[in-house]
Amino acid sequence: MTHAPSPRLDGKVALVTGGASGIGAASCRAMAAAGAKVAIGDLQDTVTASLANEIGTAALAVHLDVTSESDWHQAVAAAEAKFGKVDTVLNCAGISVPATIDEATLDHWSHVMRVNADGVFLGCKHGVDALRRAGGGTIVNIASSLAIRAGSKYPAYCASKAAVLALTRSVALRCAEEKWNIRCNAICPGVVETPILDRYLSASPTRDAGIAAFGSRHPMGRIGQPEEIAAVAVFLASDESSFITGAEIPVDGGYCA
């Protein structure tokens, strides 16, 4: 799937976490194609450097462990130094590690919450600071359909993503009350074909069979592609969504309908 260049994000500067892979990488490409400058943050420095090189002068690779407050300071400062401001933060970094409630340890819970919930909290906190300096902007948080419909295999993941939804609403209300010109929204993807699925697909007889099995759980009969989530991230980052804040948008082929 490709994106035709459009001016929807002309003049905007986005900082994308988890930008090395899957939905984050597709969003970096889509945002750049829509006219934005993009700071690509991730732990995978070689991959972000290569993606920045592919996108060209509109992109900057930044090292960003979303659980590290000092990394947030440095990543935002690097993006502001290069592009003059940050007015869009896409909190995409996340991990999915299965462990049922009877198997899960407190360490497992803490690890998942640290990346998926604390990481988005820091993204919102440092995002709001940066966006206020820019005079406004948008925060987009990637949650999950599993924040709405739980799955028995992933209690920590479900809880971490539900935390993202509640955080999103609270941040949206605070920014609206203070008239900071900052919107904050969440996307709830269904199953999407990215490397996060690899551990689940490798347990299937074949990769195609695993993808078909995931697809059959969605009313549309298939799983999603990262570009289909990226398109909604571009919309929420753009002025076309100017009256949308505190929303959680399922992009899931009907899974949560």
Ligand SMILES: NC(=O)c1ccc[n+]([C@@H]2O[C@H](COP(=O)([O-])OP(=O)(O)OC[C@H]3O[C@@H](n4cnc5c(N)ncnc54)[C@H](O)[C@@H]3O)[C@@H](O)[C@H]2O)c1
């Ligand atoms: N793929 C799906 O089926 C699906 C469904 C619903 C929600 N999501 C969510 O979408 C987001 C993106 O996932 P994806 O499917 O593209 O997976 P992915 O594994 O392809 O990408 C996740 C990225 O996050 C990065 N990351 C992990 N920990 C990090 C940290 N501490 N700091 C910075 N970066 C870190 C990884 O290096 C990787 O590049 C995640 O939040 C995930 O939970 C995915």
